[in-house]
Amino acid sequence: MAKKILFRADGNTETGLGHLYRLFALVEIYKEQYQFVFLTKQNSILDIIPKDYLLATIPDEIKMSDEPQWIHSHFPPQKYILIADGYQFTATYQQQIKNRGYSLIYIDDLATDHMYADVVINHSPYIQEGHYKKEAYTRLALGTQYALLRPLFLESAKLNREVNSIHSAFVCFGGADPFNLTIKAVKALLEIQNFKNIYVVLGGAYKHDDIFKLEEEHSDRIKIYNNLSEDNLVKTMEQCNFAIAPASTILYELCCVKMPVLSGFYVDNQELIYKGFLNHNAIIDGGNFQNYQVSNFIDHLKLIVYNQQLNHYIMAQKALFDDKISERHLNIIKKL
Structure with a gap:
């Protein structure tokens, strides 16, 4: 049985909404072939998340350092692939997710942290492989060939x-x-x-x-x-x-x-x-x-x-x- 996809991003007045919208684009590409859950913090602007998405929220009191364990308790890696977009998903976070057995795709646009994700997507037409520090197993999907665009x-x-x-x-x-x-x-x-x-x-x-x-x-x-x-x-x-x-x-x-x-x-x-x-x-x-x-x-x-x-x-x-x-x-x- 194919794993489900767990999409993870936040968006509010402080962080803006770009991370949410980029994942919406991927949802539209994957949803015909994969079941999915859209996971965000309770303080995200939930109104903009499409009503037909299966939505789950992380309590605001859960710290980032505790989030990998919280996810593991609710969405086990045997059943879910994680796709994350946001600057809070640092090298430490990625390591913790990988250590718990998840396949991880990370959406990036800074190329600063060491990458532990299985795949890193950066759709900037400027970015090159040499900009990244990463694990040997980490694959890079770079440039507008991997643009995060909605179907229309x-x-x-x-x-x-x-x-x-x-x-x-x-x-x-x-x-x-x-x-x-x-x-x-x-x-x-x-x-x-x-x-x-x-x-x-x-x-x-x-x-x-x-x-x-x-x-x-x-x-x-x-x-x-x-x-x-x-x-x-x-x-x-x-x-x-x-x-x-x-x-x-x-x-x-x-x-x-x-x-x-x-x-x-x-x-x-x-x-x-x-x-x-x-x-x-x-x-x-x-x-x-x-x-x-x-x-x-x-x-x-x-x-x-x-x-x-x-x-x-x-x-x-x-x-x-x-x-x-x-x-x-x-x-x-x-x-x-």
Whole structure:
């Protein structure tokens, strides 16, 4: 009898939601062939977890040092494979999981800790095997060949698209947007008359209110969406021909739909992804977003709207993703 998969990630206002969404992508690839349980801490934002997932929660009082034993008590390794995504799953944690007999797949984007997992997936186009310290048995699944993308985005990646002018912008800075870059980018777009429509997607952990006042003042140009479904997110992106977003999961999704993207980073885990997409000429270079003000976005936008060479970004984006991504992820499990 095939083992079940135990997906393990957390997401809240402090950590953001990226780790959850990356595992959602893998769930969608595996769920037709494997039974699974989605495991998260009680303090995660549970509302965003799809209702059809079999959900289990770890009590908040369970410390990370005690978690491997807690998992072993509830989900024995004879029945479960563990797939984990999050920075709390350190070398020590991985060792403890392996010592208890689990097959472990770890989703990484920092390449800092020594890896004890059976397989490490890092979908940054920048990362190489030499970046990793690992056990001899640890296999690496690196680059956009192993992109963590939901099914509709995998389908979008196969399609051709041309962008000959830009007038509709997409803005999303992830689940929490701790620097409130969303409103700075939107204010900048309002200053550029080319942009007739500005579509703003807010994450489940977004806590700033000022964007809604701006929407009231410019209701003819700004449309705000919260926690869009996969289908509605694709449709919203398809209405746009330009985007501003960080180098996180949302960038992969935008590059599947295909449009010029002003992208950068504001936390460490985004930097390697940013470098990879930049090296492939797939994004417009925004650099470090942490200290951006409205004026910084305006300076970029003034150059972008007069750039007639837009489709080379589209071609570079299309080259990053092929039609074998789901098959590769399925093969990872089969080889365990």
